[in-house]
Amino acid sequence: MNIKLKKLNKTIIKCKKCPRLTQFIKKISLEKRKKNINEKYWGKPVTGFGDTNAKLMIIGLAPAAHGGTRTGRAFTGDKSGDFLFKSLYKLKISNQNFSDNKNDGLILKFTYITNILKCVPPGDKPLNNELINCSTYFIRELDYLKKVKVIVALGKVAFDNCLKIYKKNFNINMNFKFKxxxxxxxxxxKILIPCYHPSPRNVNTGVITPQMINLLFKKAKKLSKF
Structure with missing residues (x-):
């Protein structure tokens, strides 16, 4: 593994920069969800994962309360991840069509998955200072994954915050609209592609369909050249 990225991930796991988020993930891990009551929750910030020679990066806003915060891996153990990995498997980006836990044998091909915020915020609404604190990790991920050509942002909030970080880091104005x-x-x-979030609500209401996400990742894979 990329040594710098490995070191960064160790730092992320130990991070306690945001007391509100540290307390919230501790609360989730103690109270648990009924169906996962007998499981031990990860209960720490969640790093990115995947191929360190990635040409494609997939980003969300934050780990799910009973997904990544429980399993310790982004888009793992929740319905959004179930929908996402069916598409990634179909397009030969992953070796299997599910992501259940950190030891399930999942391998990503030239792809890295991460979140802009490494801790789940209450109500999925991070405070501005929390996003600022965590943006340094996202910038370093981009810096260490030098081969990334394409970023797919899952959901408008991830897209908007990715742009916010780029605007600040490059001191440039970009009026890109989520489409x-x-x-x-x-x-x-790098090329940024917005994608409707594969949340149960969006899937159930037809905002995003398997055909839509498959077409998007087919395009992203082609642009990434792998």
Whole structure:
């Protein structure tokens, strides 16, 4: 594994910069969800994972309360992840169509999955200072994954916050609008593609369908050149 990335992930796991988030993930891990009552929750910040030679990066806003916060891996152990990995498997981006836990044998091909915020915020609404605190980790992930050509942002909030970080880091104004499947050129020559979030609500109401997400990742894979 990339040594710098490995060191960064150790730092992320130990991070307690945001007391509100530290307390919230502790609360979730103690109270648990009924169906997971006998499980031991991860209960710490959740790092990214995948191929350190990634050409494609997939980003969400934050780990799910009973998904990543429970399993210790982004988009793992929840319905959003179930929907996502069916598509990634179909397009040969992952070796299996599910992501249940950290030891399930999942392998990503030239792809890295992470969240902008490494801890789940109450009500899925992070405070501005929490996003600022965590943005340094996301910037370093981008810096260490030098081969990334394409970023797919899952959901408008992840898309907007990715742009916010880029605007601040590059001191440049970008008036990109969230539109599923559209591609935007970022100042470091990466391509940013917004995608409707594969949440149960969006899936159940038809905001996003398997065909839509498959087409988007087919495009992302082609642009990533792998």
């Amino acid at each position: 599923h499947g559209k591609k935007y050129l970022l100042p470091d020559n």
